[in-house]
Amino acid sequence: MNLQEKIKSWAEKKYLFVIRREEDFSVISSLSITKLKVGLIMILFFMVCFAISLVLSKSLLASWFDPTFQESENTKKIYALSETIDSLMLEVEAKDRYVDNIQRIISGEALGDTSSAGVPVPRRMDSLEKKNLKPDLFVAGEATQKIVEEFESMAPDERSFERISVSSFTDNYFFPPIKGVVTGGFKPSENHFGLDIVSEENEPVKSVADGTVIISHWTLETGYVIGIQHSNELISVYKHNSVLLKSEGEPVSGGEVISVIGNTGEQTTGQHLHFELWYKGNPLNPQEFITFD
Incomplete structure (x- = not known):
């Protein structure tokens, strides 16, 4: 009898298990x-035991069998604390x-960053936006400078204003800044x-x-102002306004949202x-050019 027959005979050898009274x-x-x-x-029994042990070592018994468990938990805690x-x-x-802005207001100095008071941090203009800017809009003439100074000081005497006729803007179309009463x-x-x-x-x-945008800041008298x-x-x-959505130097289009109505x-x-x-x-009477209702 060769080796192959011996192995076959050994594997096929039967045993009888009997249970008696x-x-x-x-x-x-x-x-x-x-x-x-x-x-x-x-073999099947050992494979099942191994699979169960592997699952338990990664879940319920991870703290006992997984050597990296405690290190992972500490890393998570450190990240959360960070x-x-x-x-x-x-x-x-x-x-x-x-607090610094409040102190500046009390002392009469210029305001610093007001983003902590509710105004979004101004975004930077990309190169495409800069190419699309109209150069003449950035030229602050004498009249523009006069307006800027106007908002930082007392208004001039009414007698110094020249009368502006409605015909000066017959070619201009204005979007209503807001609908209301x-x-x-x-x-x-x-x-x-x-x-x-007044609106919603x-x-x-x-x-x-x-x-x-040439003005975008907060003042004690008029709150959040944008010009x-x-x-x-x-x-x-x-x-x-309650929130300013544009910062100084940013270009805006007619009808584009620039702020949110408020009570500041x-x-x-x-x-x-x-x-x-x-x-x-x-100053002009806006009702001569815009309908608000």
């Missing part, structure tokens, strides 16, 4: 099995800027050089025409938009 040795059950089946059953510290540092810096009219004699427009809460404010220089030395001003500044008595139009240093 103790009293009379009668057969209850019997099982016939070969050595090959016994080997396969043992994120918390970064958030706290940003909050502290924002509060420091806010006009509650305060244009009264230069009472130093009210614009309109007060969080209503977006839009630019009346194409132009460039836009348009062509022909025309300037539009939007006061008492000491001179406001409720949520509304104070809107002004200036032409060559002179």
